[in-house]
Amino acid sequence: MSHRSPHRVDDVMTRTVVAVGLDALFKEIVTTIEQWQVTAVPVLEGEGRVVGVVSEADLLVKEELRGQDSTMIGQKQRLADYAKAGAVTARDLMSSPAVTVPVDATLPEAARLMAQHTLKRLPVVDEHGILKGIVSRADLLKVFLRTDEDLAGEVRQEVVQRLFPVSHRGIRVEVTEGRVSLTGDVRDATLIPVAERLARAVEGVVDVQCHLTGPEPTATAAP
Known part of the structure; x- marks a missing residue:
């Protein structure tokens, strides 16, 4: 960590990141989240550009709506959820576009993004949108150490x-x-x-x- 303020996101972020591709299957994503003990994974395409995020909430829709009839009156407002419930790949499960933060953002900027979108983790990207790391709420508290x-x-x-x-x-x-x-x-x-x-x-x-x-x-x- 550098010794001068303001610290940037790349001073505190985790550089070893678990991510999945657009064609990753539902069970593969669940297994990845369980193995790495994370609550969400970035979805990448091409050379590592972040195009979305699959979270536990996205995956749990399948269990929540299991057996329910998507044609029932009163369920129209949840059509997107029903689509996710039937999805089997990251392409259809992910929330997109992803909320990301630049590597040179300050810690207060990252904290504001997390608060605005009620997120615990943010993918960190370079100027081309390529994944460089992950910053979490705990990472933002590292300056107090x-x-x-x-x-x-x-x-x-x-x-x-x-x-x-x-x-x-x-x-x-x-x-x-x-x-x-x-x-x-x-x-x-x-x-x-x-x-x-x-x-x-x-x-x-x-x-x-x-x-x-x-x-x-x-x-x-x-x-």
Whole structure:
């Protein structure tokens, strides 16, 4: 994992990915999901382009609608489900187009996509739509496993030294269990809220306590 924010999806994604082709059969997909202990698999065509995803929900439609008559009045709104219930290959079972995330997306961007589509995992693709990995909710939480020393180093280098090039030596940065404490005197008090905001933006930071102080702004005399 890189040591500077913002981290990208390819910093945390799983690169070993199980996927199936368009012609994969129902039982083959079920077996794959069971063996790899996943809840969904990307469906690929050609050189590895992601064209859809088959999830446990897609597969369970067959069991849910087993024995029901698709011509029954009141079932018209579920015609797509009945089609899936009769499907035997990934081509007809998959949800398409797939919701994917680019390899260079930031972690917040991936998290928003997951929330918007109520997904636990996203296929990660390059600019040509070729599968490069899978990112899960658990992967997005990996930034919170960064050590306190790693976080302190980034806050010190990317926030304190950049904002306060003259007075940075008098600023103490302490990190305990991901909680950052900033203490010291600065020459420009107007930059204090900026420092707190930037420290909070460092991925893996849980909280920030800002105790920086600076000179009171001088009042401008009225003309």
